[in-house]
Amino acid sequence: MSENHTFPRMTGTSFTPAWFENITVNTPAADRRTASLTARRTVKKDWQAAWLARAITCIDLTTLAGDDTAGRVQRLCAKARQPLRADLMAALGLDHLTVGAVCVYPTMVPHAVKALEGSGIPVASVATGFPAGLTPLPLRLAEIRYAVDQGAAEIDIVITRELALTGQWQALYDEIAQMREACGAAHMKAILATGDLKTLTNVYKASMVAMQAGSDFIKTSTGKEEVNATLPVSLTMLRALRDFHDQTGQWVGFKPAGGLKTAKDAMNWLILMKEELGTRWMMPDLFRIGASSMLGDIERQLEHHVTGRYSAANRHALA
Numbered sequence: 001m002s003e004n005h006t007f008p009r010m011t012g013t014s015f016t017p018a019w020f021e022n023i024t025v026n027t028p029a030a031d032r033r034t035a036s037l038t039a040r041r042t043v044k045k046d047w048q049a050a051w052l053a054r055a056i057t058c059i060d061l062t063t064l065a066g067d068d069t070a071g072r073v074q075r076l077c078a079k080a081r082q083p084l085r086a087d088l089m090a091a092l093g094l095d096h097l098t099v100g101a102v103c104v105y106p107t108m109v110p111h112a113v114k115a116l117e118g119s120g121i122p123v124a125s126v127a128t129g130f131p132a133g134l135t136p137l138p139l140r141l142a143e144i145r146y147a148v149d150q151g152a153a154e155i156d157i158v159i160t161r162e163l164a165l166t167g168q169w170q171a172l173y174d175e176i177a178q179m180r181e182a183c184g185a186a187h188m189k190a191i192l193a194t195g196d197l198k199t200l201t202n203v204y205k206a207s208m209v210a211m212q213a214g215s216d217f218i219k220t221s222t223g224k225e226e227v228n229a230t231l232p233v234s235l236t237m238l239r240a241l242r243d244f245h246d247q248t249g250q251w252v253g254f255k256p257a258g259g260l261k262t263a264k265d266a267m268n269w270l271i272l273m274k275e276e277l278g279t280r281w282m283m284p285d286l287f288r289i290g291a292s293s294m295l296g297d298i299e300r301q302l303e304h305h306v307t308g309r310y311s312a313a314n315r316h317a318l319a
């Protein structure tokens with residue numbers, strides 16, 4: 001795997017229920033593991049600043065709102081091109097820093113492509129009837145092709161939750177495989193909407209099916225569910241991702257999204273990635289954070305690290 005934005009497309013496997021049909025996830029154990037992990041592991045001072053800079057490179061800077069405008073997307077892209085103030089970059093000894101991608105709705109893709117021209121930052125687009133995914137499959141596939149035609153290099157699709165909730169795993173595989181095909185050369189992240197899947201066992205199974213169907217990334221949430229990214233859900237998906245890697249040697253990426261707002265959130269998920277998969281998975285080609293407001297808090301924490309004070313919009317110290 002190359003350590004930059006470009007990563008080889010996944011090929012997936014045939015539908016293989018043996019890899020997940022007898023799995024039962026121990027929810028209390030997942031809760032205990034993630035609670036102890038973030039309590040036990042701390043990263044301080046210069047290392048914390050370095051990890052936060054790494055987190056910036058993994059952020060999919062996102063705006064997915066009904067009132068999005070070309071102007072808002074252009075401003076977001078300007079931030080993506082320079083996520084950190086120049087004085088902070090200099091103080092931290094950083095000469096170049098950009099985010100992982102900019103993530104928008106399909107009709108906003110042309111504005112993002114134009115605003116990011118020459119930056120090397122890919123445009124990601126949600127598609128397939130985001131966030132509910134309940135439009136006819138031909139229309140969902142056409143939306144993928146539209147977003148790719150408009151210049152999206154990454155597509156975040158949403159799965160049909162009913163298929164996971166009713167255990168129709170072959171049908172889910174077939175649907176995701178068609179979405180993978182519609183993406184063409186674009187990379188595909190499969191949003192599992194884990195907050196709607198009821199159990200961690202369903203989360204594990206949907207993760208495995210999405211990877212077998214050829215997803216380049218598996219992503220927790222749309223950000224529109226009642227419960228979005230959580231650490232136990234993320235741990236469950238990472239275990240599935242590790243099992244898939246052990247079975248196939250294929251490297252699938254992971255993207256928590258929805259409700260990750262602070263530098264502390266960034267640190268917690270980086271700790272989880274390191275502890276579960278190792279430092280190789282702490283790179284933007286294998287790890288993204290879908291977030292619309294986290295960057296602001298990371299910048300405030302880095303300003304505090306450099307100057308010893310917080311900017312006007314104070315935040316709690318990063319414990």
Ligand SMILES: O=C[C@H](O)COP(=O)(O)O
Pocket residue numbers: 062064103221222223224257258259260261290291292293294
């Ligand atoms: O990936 C996309 C999510 O919608 C971002 O969620 P957020 O607005 O809670 O950061």
